[in-house]
Amino acid sequence: MLRRVPSRLRRQLPPEHIPGAVARLGPDSRPDPYGLRGQAAILDGPGRAQRQAKRRGRQHTMAETRLIQSRYRLLDVIGRGGMGEVWRARDEALGRQVAVKCLKPVGPQPDRSFTGILRERFRREARVAAALQHRGVTVVHDFGEHEGVLYLVMELLDGRNLSQLLEDNGQRPLPVPDVVDIAEQVADALGYTHEQGIVHRDLKPANIMRLTDGTVKICDFGIARPGHDVGSASRLTSAGVAMGTPHYMSPEQISGGDVDHRSDLYSLGCVLYEIATGVPPFDLDDAWAVLVGHRDTRPEPLRSHRAELPGFLDRVVLDLLAKSPGERPTDAGDLRRRIRYGRTGDRPPEPGPTTRPTTRPPGLPSWTHAMTAGRRATGTVAAGLPLPDHSAGLTSEWTTGTDPRALPAVRGERPTPSPELLSTLADRHGTGLDLGRLGHWEEAGEVHRAVAAEREHALGPDHPDTLSSRYEVGFTLSRTGRADDALREFGRVVDGRERALGPDHPETLAARQETAYVLGQLGRHFEAHQMYAAVLASRERTMGRDHPDTLRCRHNLAFNLARLGRLEDSYRLAHEVADARTRLLGATHPDTLATRYEVAYTLGRLGRWEDALRTYREVAQARAASLGAGHPETLSARYEVGISLGRLGRGAEALELYRALVQDRTRVSGPADAETLRARHGLGVNLGRMARWEEAVGEARQVCAIRERTLGPDHPDTLVSRREIAVGLGWLGRWTEALTLYRQVADARTRVLGADHPDTLTGRNDEAHCLEQLGRRTEAVELYRQVAALRRQRGAPRP
Incomplete structure (x- = not known):
């Protein structure tokens, strides 16, 4: 979407x-x-x-x-x-x-x-x-x-x-x-x-x-x-x-x-x-x-x-x-x-046989383009000239609305719901969308679930309006961290839309694309790749390579390829999409910049940090010009500029950038906002790179305390901050304190992620290194062996 x-x-x-x-x-x-x-x-x-x-x-x-x-x-x-x-x-x-x-x-x-x-x-x-x-x-x-x-x-x-x-x-x-x-x-x-x-x-x-x-x-x-x-x-x-x-x-x-x-x-x-x-x-x-x-x-x-x-x-x-x-x-x-x-x-080229696009009457939803609309309602007739049905266009709007008159064609013998009920449900559906737009995902989900249940009762489970509500339920679930539930919900939507609309209908493809995204959330990147590839083939066949929805799917596929470790393929595809969007939309269009952001990320993963830095800076400058220096998307690009500077060993520049970024994030979003804390984490990391370890540990402790209070002690961001404290303590020679924190991180990751998860294994490796520094070599060797066995069992390469 x-x-x-x-x-x-x-x-x-x-x-x-x-x-x-x-x-x-x-x-x-x-x-x-x-x-x-x-x-x-x-x-x-x-x-x-x-x-x-x-x-x-x-x-x-x-x-x-x-x-x-x-x-x-x-x-x-x-x-x-x-x-x-x-x-x-x-x-x-x-x-x-x-x-x-x-x-x-x-x-x-x-x-x-x-x-x-x-x-x-x-x-x-x-x-x-x-x-x-x-x-x-x-x-x-x-x-x-x-x-x-x-x-x-x-x-x-x-x-x-x-x-x-x-x-x-x-x-x-x-x-x-x-x-x-x-x-x-x-x-x-x-x-x-x-x-x-x-x-x-x-x-x-x-x-x-x-x-x-x-x-x-x-x-x-x-x-x-x-x-x-x-x-x-x-x-x-x-x-x-x-x-x-x-x-x-x-x-x-x-x-x-x-x-x-x-x-x-x-x-x-x-x-x-x-x-x-x-x-x-x-x-x-x-x-x-x-x-x-x-x-x-x-x-x-x-x-x-x-x-x-x-x-x-x-x-x-x-x-x-x-x-x-x-x-x-x-x-x-x-x-x-x-x-x-x-x-x-x-x-001009010689004209060949053409197929005119299928059209639909005004006021009908997009899913009726392949259906017979039935008898058209005509307006008042005066002086022999039929007039339009003006009630269908009171705002001279750009029309994509639904028309209750089309509903019985897909409901069979189901009793016709009243226009008042349909209007009320449409209004509540819109309220759910507005709540989501404002970031109130839990409330939006409650609204969409209630509307979906009422629409299913009034219209049937496979009616497009019911499935539209189900789609939004799935989206709110994915935004609130309930990816498994979101996957099940999107599966229902895909099945229903394939039955009602066909496998290549744009709304079916949209649901399949969201399914692929949720699979990525769950770490099932190979399955996500297969679904993205299938959706892309359908979009290219029915819409063309340069259609906005096709380009969006190609963008998502590039994103997922990077998560599969296919970095060269990801870079090549993202670069193609960025070029296409530049040609069609302009170099500073939001979609173009989003893809160039992805290009820069892949460049970084490939170790091409100079190219990544240049691209991130160009994105940040374009967003600052169009959105303002304090816009969250501009600040996101600036954060990545800081990462690139740090990777290039330009710690002083990165430190200066992160200090300014923390101030801007605090002003825009508040001191406890996740992005503000991420900027402060970057500040602490670069203090460490400058060997200012006392300051780095102090910054990491403050960020960790806020994250523990707002996110919980076992949240991934909290654990990252706790590990950063341990890193600083190790550099200060305080290995006993560092060992306690490394064990806390590894134990929490074992509970939340499992003993063989890559992040858990990284935590155990940190613990073993700390034991080695304390002279407890036997314990360290045994722990290194356990980590190696788990890596072999999982089939993951050693970093």
């Missing part, structure tokens, strides 16, 4: 990019009654939107709550829609500026049912947005609830949306090279999001940002403006359509037809038409006439408005604006190739 990328010894949430400066808010070229315009990034100084609001005497929703969750300090409003506000804010923990989007209450006496729907969709929107990791999509950093108000924390972008660029240009079209570049970058971003099964459904100029460095990003996961009758024709021509904006809606959206990724391609065609010619394809004042134009009228060629446009761009945009989805480019990748060939003048 994307949110579960392995770091060196544990999985971690992927970090995000953070641009620096911000830009000024400017009005869109058209009314924006549907949501927030340019929500991710737009202000200067106190913000023009805020100054205008103050002049109108408006009260901001969260003006009295300037600090959210003791972390995000709201500064000024930079966008407002009917249901939400976007604030420029400062992340006090990391010292960076962000955009915070808040869901506002609906009127003085809001309809509870309607508000509940909006809140659930806002949560789903946050989860979907946070799962998208691409340089062409606005990054989501955080999500939560503060004093009853839901909020979403996003990157603050330095740039202008396309509507603002048109306005800046006096509503004249943009330069041709800019139009082509924007088209190519948006096609690339849409290709990624469509591969994730996500359809935007509200692509328009105001939702596409061009940053000052030329990067183009899709943004605005907007909140729709509510109406008392959001599905009626009256709302279509006044307050707005909840699922799209009239000037950029596809014919199938307008007619209530099945909407898939090709609807986004149509909307992109409308956007490109406008920035290339200065006007949208159907430039009419009446919204109804605009919709009819999309449905019935062929657009005029772009070069009838602007003769200097290249012919290939005219053809590409008109193809995007085809009335029938089947007549448009197959997908965003096809579109990008057409643009590239047109731009470079290269001859």
Whole structure:
């Protein structure tokens, strides 16, 4: 899973990019009654939107709550829609500026049912947005609830949306090279999001940002403006359509037809038409006439408005604006190739037989793509024009939600559960995900277990929603150290998904991949390798080598190969994945940096410490630039820099680095945090390398005491600290004290790990060495013999 990328010894949430400066808010070229315009990034100084609001005497929703969750300090409003506000804010923990989007209450006496729907969709929107990791999509950093108000924390972008660029240009079209570049970058971003099964459904100029460095990003996961009758024709021509904006809606959206990724391609065609010619394809004042134009009228060629446009761009945009989805480019990748060939003048390859991707109606879960969806619900019909089912898209969200109407197709004769029950269970499932995201794994597990039991009763054991809850149960078990239980749970999920979805379905493969990870946790690395290899073969066959999920699996396989001792194979595979991610995502993308981190780790294991040091430093610098110097992922890379320096004999540099790292870890996470203590352990080790053994023993004693109190006396980290004390005492010649500690460590490892575990044998070897130093040679020889026999019995090589 994307949110579960392995770091060196544990999985971690992927970090995000953070641009620096911000830009000024400017009005869109058209009314924006549907949501927030340019929500991710737009202000200067106190913000023009805020100054205008103050002049109108408006009260901001969260003006009295300037600090959210003791972390995000709201500064000024930079966008407002009917249901939400976007604030420029400062992340006090990391010292960076962000955009915070808040869901506002609906009127003085809001309809509870309607508000509940909006809140659930806002949560789903946050989860979907946070799962998208691409340089062409606005990054989501955080999500939560503060004093009853839901909020979403996003990157603050330095740039202008396309509507603002048109306005800046006096509503004249943009330069041709800019139009082509924007088209190519948006096609690339849409290709990624469509591969994730996500359809935007509200692509328009105001939702596409061009940053000052030329990067183009899709943004605005907007909140729709509510109406008392959001599905009626009256709302279509006044307050707005909840699922799209009239000037950029596809014919199938307008007619209530099945909407898939090709609807986004149509909307992109409308956007490109406008920035290339200065006007949208159907430039009419009446919204109804605009919709009819999309449905019935062929657009005029772009070069009838602007003769200097290249012919290939005219053809590409008109193809995007085809009335029938089947007549448009197959997908965003096809579109990008057409643009590239047109731009470079290269001859495209001869077309061969193609298979169009299977699509699914909006609002259905991903597992229905191979099923018959049944009778489609149609919207209200007025003046002979069927309208969309607006209740399916109240937030103009990127859609991956479930549709209860599809459930009976897989339940047979099971009684149909009420929509209220399904909605409640979905909400509780989301709560479990949020608890996990915040690190409350025990509580998350309790929530998911309860939801799984109720879903199994209501929907059946093999229903995708039931299995989704079971999947999360397994994940929480793996995060709380219960790997055996997690393995059993994932086994149930794999079996159920293979029966219901097939062995090559992405959700089946995701469960098998998590199973492989848990096998690695249990030290069963050969079995993990076999499963990773099988999953990878399936992903490459069904998705291609460069699909994000395929690359994630290749990353995990490289990680596991290192644990099998196949270091050269691990290095080669990790290097290939890093190169692929650099090419597809950019050199500073979180996934790219995670793999380069793994490359550096393998280099260290291979003894190539100079190369490891250089790579770790590059990762640390990139993370500091994008996340901040105090971000946990930056600090993790700095810790590895310290290890590399120590291995190279540069103890003084390592000591200086660890002193600074301890201060930063303490400030960010507290003095008793595991990572703070790990940094202090590194500090103690390097004090020893500098022969400052009294200080080293003192540091190790303090760390050991905290670990014993917080983790327990037999925890592996506690035992490592106790052994470090013994090492220092030995160097100080205090061998009797050292022997007592070495025996404690070896006895504890025997109890916890077994007598023949490699760590236990290392502890007994330390004990024998200590006996030898004390002149108790006979005892030492006997213990060395016992260790050697156990090693032979286990089949482990002598270190």
